[in-house]
Amino acid sequence: MKRTTLSLIACATALAAVTGFAAVSAPDDSGPDTAAPAARLPVERTSLLCPAPSTSDLAETSYTSFTPVTKGADEKGSAALVAAESDDATGAGGQGDGKDEKGDKDEKAEKPVVRPKAPGTPVAGKTTGADTPALIGTAEGGSAPGWTVQQTTEVAAGTGRGLQGVNCTAPDTEFWFPGASTATGRTDYVHLTNPDDSAAVVDIELYGKDGALKSTVGEGVTVPPHATESLLLSTLSDVRQTDLTVHVGVRSGRLGAAVQALDDKTGGDWLTAAADPASDLVVPGIPKDATAVRLVLFTPGGTDADLKVRLASPTGLITPAGHETVHVKAGMTTGVDLGEVTRGEAGSLVLTPTDRSVPVVAAVRVVRGKGDEQESAFIPASDPVGARATAADNRAKSTTLALSAPGAAAKVKVTASAGTEGGTTATKTYTLKAATTQNVDAPVPAGLKGSYALTVETVSGGPVHASRTLTGTDDDVASFTVQTLPDDRGMVSVPNADEDLSVLQK
Secondary structure (H helix, E strand, O other): OOOOOHHHHHHHHHHHHHOOOOOOOOOOOOOOOOOOOOEEEEOOEEEEEEOOOOOOOOEEEEEEEEOOOOOOOOOOEEEEEEEOEOHHHHOOOOOOOOEOOOOOEOHHHHOOOOOOOOOOOOEEEEEEOOOOOOEEEEEEEOOOOOOEEEEEEEEOOOOOOEEEEEEOEOOEOEEEEEEEOOOOOEEEEEEEEOOOOOOEEEEEEEEEOOEEOOOOOOOOEEEOOOEEEEEEHHHOOOOOOOOEEEEEEEEEOOEEEEEEEEEOOOEEEEEOOOOOOEOOEEEEEEOOOEEEEEEEEEEOOOOOEEEEEEEEEOOEEEOOOOOOEEEEOEOOEEEEEEEOOOOOOOEEEEEEEOOOOOOEEEEEEEEEOOHHHOEEEEEEOOOOOOOEEEEEEEOOOOEEEEEEEOOOOEEEEEEEOOOOOEEEOEEEEEEEOOOEEEEEOOOOOEEEEOOEEEEEEEEEEOOOEEEEEEEOOOOOOOOEEEEEOOOOOOEEEEOOOOOOOHHHHO
16 A cells, blocks of 8 residues: 655645645655655746736836746646736726726726746736736746746836836735835825735734824725725825835735835835845845935834844945944834945845844835936845746846845856847856845846846855846936845745555545
8 A cells, every 4th residue: 555644745735725836746655664855846826916007197017927947847837917906996895897888898908918928938018008907917837936027117207207116926914015105295005906716804004203103094904806906005194204114914815015105206116015024134236326225114023123234235244334223113113314325336235133133124215316317216125035036027238136145155146038029048157255245247148139037046155135126218317126036936845754644545
């Protein structure tokens, strides 16, 4: 009678039920009945959610889909992006039927913006105007491990003008957004997208410099199935705050969340969720020509936090003059102006506790340019690259890849995919000195046509943090957007065990 492992199957079943990410087969029954090390297997299903890009009629949005080739992944696979129902379509909570007032089918809801291709092949699509919907994406089989979709919007004029970019995110149950604002001149929205067949219920909490802002509007917000909701932060509280931390907690279900921060004077961008609260944080890849950098921090526990502030530069760790440490009061948002902290060199902020460890979330608001030619973007504290991370929608002469080894030295491999319209892959390997950040000369596909993806893999050494800066086509404005590159979670660890299933086979 065949022998297998009860806990392995239980683990796989739990993973598939909770995340939809993994499924495994029973291990080989040959050889001695001894426990083996945990196996790392490619995920078999994943989801991505893209928020509605803009309310501007001048908006031009591109979507780029890419799945890196993963060893051991299923040879077959598929991926699709479909339109979510907007709050306009869902009305009082029911799903819309995808038709307009004349009863005609909404062509944008039916026709995909982009049709994902096989692993290793990026594909792009474009939309224009203010009625582009949020998108719900699902990938299965070989298309799932490391699937990445970049949403990039250029707005020619008005509030939020400039370049806005966001990596479409996986659904989750909790999000922290330090760096939001309800100050005069700022228009910030929190976008919520539900990919599932049942409604999601969420609470939205706002924390300012004096603590939680009183509001009942953000309690028990319902997001219908396959739908999206957009809430203006200034409608959740009438208190005006320069620095806010937004906490999205899901009571039931799961969803994707992102904050769109629009400024009358300095354009705007997407603020994506910061890394989970931790005592040690890295904010990777601040542009070297940043003219203003504002650090925003929040500690969700009941204990104050004291942090060392250092910049990992090309030559090592530097302590910014006048900002050696920062004190963060428990439950209150703290903002610190760091000015032109990078001073013309690549840099990443490294935050560590001065004494005891207290979990903190953090992000920076970065401004490039001066006067009427300013643009802003956000960089949240980010998890390491880990095994692999990908940034899609890179363009020749418009992409800067920042790699940081805040602790030990490390070696990474960077692969440029083929272009969306042609070109061949290229690869480079980089060695990073300990406690440094480098803006590397990233590889570009030979014969490039269109845009391409960059995949970063850790080869050896300590943790590596990374971000990609993409600059816009408007020569009159320093338009840009920054995306961090955390591990793509394309592989999942599945432990082995030695319990006997034979009793279940009688």
